[in-house]
């Protein structure tokens with residue numbers, strides 16, 4: 552049985568790692584040379600994490616587990632073939648795991664800001680910080696990425712850091728208790744928090760808001776929101792809000808599956824969050840599900856662990872401080888221990904591929 556896995560991020564790479572060795576013949580279609588741990592990008596930006604902590608080369612990993620690596624972008628699906636930039640990959644099953652793209656919401660000038668959504672972008676942002684010593688840094692968006700980046704930059708730079716959030720509190724997708732705790736931690740680090748503040752336009756050296764006020768800045772970083780990539784938008788498959796809509800077995804239709812950020816996983820009223828935690832769990836589930844399928848056995852339905860109405864997360868707030876969230880409960884102490892746990896989880900994920 553030939554399985555094409557499109558996307559070698561957390562979900563795609565973990566699926567192959569867990570499934571191998573098995574009678575399935577895996578082909579990984581991934582344009583990058585390495586698998587990357589996005590959760591460590593903020594620490595890389597702040598000069599705390601090293602490249603080897605957050606990336607592992609795909610070639611030796613694929614050789615070890617007996618998978619083929621096609622270092623190309625998938626362009627489209629044609630029947631049971633993935634059409635890539637230069638080659639075509641035939642499959643019995645295909646798994647789509649291409650992640651999500653940055654959403655700029657059509658706001659003028661935002662495409663010209665810095666982002667920490669990919670390693671290349673994060674490297675560019677870090678180079679800018681090292682070469683230009685910006686004095687005023689605006690971080691737009693206060694989700695996990697925004698608050699983690701603000702904390703680490705406030706700790707490592709002698710600069711004024713601002714977090715700009717359109718909604719009424721930081722981390723609006725989390726409980727009010729979590730937002731309060733994180734806001735206090737950010738303020739302690741000297742981060743300026745502007746909530747209920749909407750960006751209208753980003754200019755070369757200032758940010759304009761919808762109430763016609765503006766703030767000067769030397770560096771603007773956009774962290775607010777993701778959307779389905781062009782590849783996903785172009786696929787003629789079941790979708791919800793643009794994401795690939797899977798059933799409780801992570802199946803899209805017939806021999807096609809989707810996992811991780813590109814999928815809309817809503818099972819028994821629980822919508823999966825777009826997090827590494829969910830991507831990894833979905834990958835592990837599908838690895839078992841595929842091996843059951845070829846043996847003609849049924850598997851239980853997938854169960855969502857980190858859902859939008861009951862978040863599970865470890866949020867780092869500097870290089871020695873993190874909080875844990877389980878549902879409505881936010882565990883703020885001991886911060887160092889929680890940070891060590893998060894750091895260990897993130898780094899040990901990458902070590903599995905080395």
Ligand SMILES: Cc1cc2nc3c(=O)[nH]c(=O)nc-3n(C[C@H](O)[C@H](O)[C@H](O)COP(=O)(O)OP(=O)(O)OC[C@H]3O[C@@H](n4cnc5c(N)ncnc54)[C@H](O)[C@@H]3O)c2cc1C
Nearest residue numbers: 558560561562589590625649650811812825826827828830
């Ligand atoms: C800065 C940042 C911090 C984060 N922190 C945390 C955290 O602390 N905890 C947590 O749980 N989650 C965190 N997340 C979210 C987490 O990283 C994602 O949910 C997770 O990476 C999703 O895994 P994935 O495999 O679906 O997508 P990705 O890891 O993004 O991988 C998708 C892969 O698909 C490839 N690809 C894309 N298009 C194509 C194509 N057309 N053909 C072939 N390949 C393609 C890409 O190159 C990429 O390698 C963070 C995200 C960011 C950006």
